[in-house]
Amino acid sequence: MIEVKDIVKTFGENEVLKGISATFQTGKNNLIIGGSGSGKTTMLKCIVGLHEPTKGKVFFDGENFTEMDFEQRVPIRTQIGMLFQNSALFDSMTVEENIMFPLNLFTNQSVSEKRDRANFCLERVNLKGRNKLYPAELSGGMKKRVGIARAISMEPKYLFVDEPNSGLDPKTSILIDELIAELTIEYKMTTVVVTHDMNSVMGIGDHIIFLHQGQKWWEGSNKEIAHTDNQELNDFVFASKFMQAAKDKL
Template identity: 80%
Template sequence: MIEIKDIHKTFGENYVLKGISAKFEAGDNNLIIGGSGSGKTTLLKCMVGLHEPDQGSVLYDGRDFTRLNFKERIEIRKEIGMLFQSSALFDSMTVEENIMFPLNMFTDQPRREKLKRVNFCLERVNLEGKNKLYPAELSGGMKKRVGIARAISMQPKYLFVDEPNSGLDPKTSIVIDDLINEITEEYQIVTVVVTHDMNSVMGIGESIIFLYEGQKEWEGSNKEIAHSDNKNLNDFVFASKFTQAAREKL
């Protein structure tokens, strides 16, 4: 489990996060949703140490990440996998080399063991045999799947995913959502997904927090979201549905 307690974050005079607390359980698809500027990506970055919160705590199974020094954080970082919005693959590396990168950084396994793990991860995301391709040779959906393969290469306990469906067509987005859901359930990972995609929310959102202007406005499941009486949440949900419907007509 990951627990965040009273997280605050400012950038100069910009007060981005205003005392957010939440729990994220293993085996669930934990979603952070909200409009642009609501603070969801900043919150994710505070959770993984890319930003330091001004106040509050981030606990990984009771270990207070915010109180650890750089060396002490390394042990927790070894347990974290992350899929960035752009996939963040190294253009000069092959698919195989990209997935092997965390293994080279954090383990002293022999190459044959690393390659075995790479091939397992490629098989898991349905990209068997794509080892020697470069990112420029991949579609957007394939890049996301390679990013997922790299994120799970270290067999993480915690998986963070930032806007996984950004730039993808609806059909490919469903494939990515299903893959994240399957991996989360199969390995009982604590998965935290930042998204504004309502199709993802309704499809895999078992546990959802909605941020509005840096505050947690609502918390619940995809089964409860349609029945909420929170005005800001309803405005976000129905505006998102309208935008998606309008795009599909173009």
């Protein structure tokens, strides 16, 4: 379980996060949603330590991550898998080398053991045999799946995903969502997904946190979101559905 307590993040005079507290549930898909500039990605980066909160605390299974120094954070960081918005693959590395990268950093496995793990992860994301391809040879959806394969290579307890469906067509987006949901159950992970895709929200949103102007404005499940009387959330949901419908017609 991951907990954030009274997280504040400022950049100069701009207060992006304004005292957010939330709990992210183990074995569930926890979604952070909200409009552009609401603080979604900043919140995710504060949780994993890419940004340091200005105030507040982050706990991983009861351990205060915020107060740890770099060395103390390493054991937790080895349990974190991360899929960035643009997949963040190394262009000069093959698919196999990209997946093996965290294994090279954090394990003492032999080359054959790391290669076996890479093969397992590739098969798990339906990319068996693509080991020697380079990122430039992959489609957008394939890059996302390689990114997911790398993220699960260390068998993480925590999975963080930033806009997994960005730039993907609706069909591929659904496949990525389903893969994330399956892996969350399979690994019993605490999964945190930043998204503005309402298809993702309704498809895999076990637990949803809606941010508005840097504050937690609503919290609930995808079943509850359809019946909320929260005006800002309703405006977001309606606008998202309208924009997606318009894109589908193009």
